[in-house]
Amino acid sequence: MGQLIDIFVGRQPIFNRDMEVIAYELLFRGNTQDNHAMIIGGDAASAQVMMNIFGEMGLTEVLGDHKGFINFTEGLLLKEYQPFFPREKIVIEVLEDVKVTPELIASLSKLKELGFIIALDDYVFNPKLLPLERFADIIKVEILAVGPKQLIEHSQRLKAQGIKLLAEKVETREQFEFCLKLGFDYFQGYFFARPKIIEGKRLQNNKLTTLALLSNVYNPDVDMHKLSDIIGKDIALSQKLLKFVAEISGAGANISSIHDAVLRFGLNRLKSWASMLVLSGVDDKPLELFTTSLVRAKFCELVGDKVGRLSKDSYFTVGLFSCLDAVMDTELSVLLEKLGLDVAVNSALLNQDGELGRVLSIVKGIELGKTDFSLPDNLSASEVSALYLQAMQFAESLDLS
Structure with missing residues (x-):
């Protein structure tokens, strides 16, 4: 009996201030029944997203002319080989649970030298992650985990450094309008669209x-x-x-x-x-x-x-x-x-x-x-x-x- 090959990738749009789609975050999904992230090893989840996109579905078919944001775990960031995917199409998301070590700093420095766009994911202004800000082109702020006072304070500081800000988990119009007034550049969340499951099956x-x-x-x-x-x-x-x-x-x-x-x-x-x-x-x-x-x-x-x-x-x-x-x-x-x-x-x-x-x-x-x-x-x-x-x-x- 032929083995069934299931290919599932979640694709959630990222919008600009004019409500236009400018990119997609690509998320690991194990099936179409539950539109939530499955808890498997982070390295495996990110690797499966990349192999499904690059090896099976096709980058252009999934992203079109847009960029794709992909989560990178600490394990993947510390790999010594040069990434195989096109830097003009992929934004590397550094997950919030990474440990700031000399090895991680060296890896991010190399990625910046190679011309990759780097985003800090689920950022909640943890002081331990402050050294990573200098590598960030985009910071994705998890607004539900950060109070209005912190949002005002840190958004001004980061904008002054030329960093683009992306509001994550925007669920209401009020949240969207508040972040818009603070100068956020990009927006993502259920207020705009839930992740869409892109799937393929074959024997x-x-x-x-x-x-x-x-x-x-x-x-x-x-x-x-x-x-x-x-x-x-x-x-x-x-x-x-x-x-x-x-x-x-x-x-x-x-x-x-x-x-x-x-x-x-x-x-x-x-x-x-x-x-x-x-x-x-x-x-x-x-x-x-x-x-x-x-x-x-x-x-x-x-x-x-x-x-x-x-x-x-x-x-x-x-x-x-x-x-x-x-x-x-x-x-x-x-x-x-x-x-x-x-x-x-x-x-x-x-x-x-x-x-x-x-x-x-x-x-x-x-x-x-x-x-x-x-x-x-x-x-x-x-x-x-x-x-x-x-x-x-x-x-x-x-x-x-």
């Missing part, structure tokens, strides 16, 4: 399966059934193909199997798709969920071959996608809406209805060690056990590790 592709598809799709003696078999043995490829076919077929696609999807997609599209899969990169994947779905798929197919009322492909498809919700961490009903599967296949997956659903319930029962399920027509308990063993041997024989 990893199996390298061997993708390459096998590419080699076979360009074979002069191409066999569409063989292509269906290759795709059908990889849930990631199967799901991607079904999404494509559902999109080009429109509403009411009623796709009955992977082979049905392959025929609708057509050879020319398959060639282009396979080439793009290879060019875009392929990844290895863990096998635990994949093995489960493949055993289920083969078992359902073997039983379907014995019962003979529906196509073997439909049985295989039901087994293959029975683990899809676990892979995608999303409600199965939501996923199936996008795949355009046949009504009978959907009913089997969602409610274990009909003949397809009955077979699926059997294989799930076997996995749990149950013996009280009803047997398919004309099959004994020993025959069902033998078919399950055959399905396990089939999954093991693929050796896609």
Whole structure:
């Protein structure tokens, strides 16, 4: 089963005095259900934000023409290597819990020499952090933690040094107008906008399966059934193909199997798709969920071959996608809406209805060690056990590790 890669980054806008967005703070988020920072190691959170932005989503796609503020922990600031990101796009936020040491001062001095913009984050005018002010281009003042008297006193002092001031956690119009009168340059908080979650999801592709598809799709003696078999043995490829076919077929696609999807997609599209899969990169994947779905798929197919009322492909498809919700961490009903599967296949997956659903319930029962399920027509308990063993041997024989 393809490993799901989740990419979540919180993006909260930063405004100027004219209420125009001039930058975004980029925040680590673990999911879209809770729009708050997850408590993990600070170094890991900042590193994940950077790798998601630079390695996956793309800096321009996330920031556009704006700058991005990223939190830097003490651990990241003390790294000796030169930062890899563009200094014209990134503002380095020094977190409020850093310890002022000679090593930190040397690191900030080097970053300033390299031309990076430095901001002090969540600043509450702690005297211990005073030595850092000389490196700051921007100071982000946490106004909810600082009284009006301190705001007036320190804002004048810092403005006199040429430091830009950013009011953090502005939640009311009164707070905004007060900071505006004090000469604050930038503003951020729930009064303006909550962080927006930018997300991405994808299933990893199996390298061997993708390459096998590419080699076979360009074979002069191409066999569409063989292509269906290759795709059908990889849930990631199967799901991607079904999404494509559902999109080009429109509403009411009623796709009955992977082979049905392959025929609708057509050879020319398959060639282009396979080439793009290879060019875009392929990844290895863990096998635990994949093995489960493949055993289920083969078992359902073997039983379907014995019962003979529906196509073997439909049985295989039901087994293959029975683990899809676990892979995608999303409600199965939501996923199936996008795949355009046949009504009978959907009913089997969602409610274990009909003949397809009955077979699926059997294989799930076997996995749990149950013996009280009803047997398919004309099959004994020993025959069902033998078919399950055959399905396990089939999954093991693929050796896609």
